[in-house]
Amino acid sequence: MSRPTKATINLSALRHNLQFARSITGTKVIGVIKADAYGHGSIPIAQVLEEQKIECLAVACIEEAIVLREAGVQSPILLLEGFYGAAELPIMEHYDLFAVIQQQEQIDILNQWKGKPFKVWLKIDTGMHRIGFLPSEFPSAYKQLKESENVSQIVLMTHFACADEPEKPTTIDQIDLFAQTIEGKAEETCSSNSAGILHWPEANGNWVRPGLLLYGSSPFTTPHPLADRLKPVMEVTSQIFAIRKLGAGVPIGYGQTYVTDHPCTVGVVAMGYADGYPRHAPSGSPVLVNGQRTRILGRISMDMMTIDLTHLPNTKIGDTVMLWGDNLPATEVAHHAGTISYELFCNLKRVPIHYLGEAVSESEQTKYQPVSISPT
Incomplete structure (x- = not known):
């Protein structure tokens, strides 16, 4: 897999x-x-x-x-x-x-x-x-x-x-x-x-x-009557691949920037800054698990992130996590991370892209034969 x-x-x-x-x-x-x-x-x-x-x-x-x-x-x-x-x-x-x-x-x-x-x-x-x-x-x-x-x-x-x-x-x-x-x-x-x-x-x-x-x-940081009628084109998802039960007072992740204040359940998601998710996104940044909101806990790693599953007791390994898309605007995620959705989109890498929608007919054979650019 x-x-x-x-x-x-x-x-x-x-x-x-x-x-x-x-x-x-x-x-x-x-x-x-x-x-x-x-x-x-x-x-x-x-x-x-x-x-x-x-x-x-x-x-x-x-x-x-x-x-x-x-x-x-x-x-x-x-x-x-x-x-x-x-x-x-x-x-x-x-x-x-x-x-x-x-x-x-x-x-x-x-x-x-x-x-x-x-x-x-x-x-x-x-x-x-x-x-x-x-x-x-x-x-x-x-x-x-x-x-x-x-x-x-x-x-x-x-x-x-x-x-x-x-x-x-x-x-x-x-x-x-x-x-x-x-x-x-x-x-x-x-x-x-x-x-x-x-x-x-x-x-x-x-x-x-x-x-x-x-x-x-949306280019705006607050709701806008016209921008709110746009439909997100990109949806980025991953899955939970590990679940941990942690007690109170337990630090999570690099730098131990988050410490649990009560017993909690933590999910580990296959998404990190090497995939383009901003490393500086703080604890509390939103994600969706099976369509339900929860939050990131601790620092984003290269290949994974940890999220709070305490209030989602039925979550299991393999469940879908949405990083941005429908019902979780990229603008909102970017705001939490102190950046803009342009940067989220442009920084995406190492992530396979799948296209949905009616197939586009193949373009006619190009009339342009390749040429090289000479140094200026």
């Missing part, structure tokens, strides 16, 4: 979340599937989104895009970090990719290009202060791209720093600054990430960029 830890990906939930995003925005959708679709598997996720006729996919870098193209994915693909050097432009042309333009050096490289013109997404820094042109730099960048023979189309975009914190005024300030910066420009726009889609409808523009939303996890 193999180790029982597994992740189950519900493709029907993915479809639901995409349709929900479309229903509340009425815009074109860019499905963000960078970082292996947030740990969900970029190829099967892309195939489902393509089956649903998504208008565009987005990845971080050209290597992630090549994986999709060579698997037969035909949808438009946007490189969110753009290109890093001139050597990537022929690769972009070969695989038919779009790029974000976020600094002058990229424009300079693009102006030297001798191939087919590219559709580009011009990023404006309205407050994230990570990448993008400042509003004062935008007129020059925009003019250069408009006049370039190597640019076929421009989409204007920005990114919100605090959209997942609705109580802050930052997002309204960014929305207003973006509108002021691009005033009079006829190009399509793209602003909203998942939190923007759910809470800031005035920012939607022509395109929206759901990432976490697609995977059914």
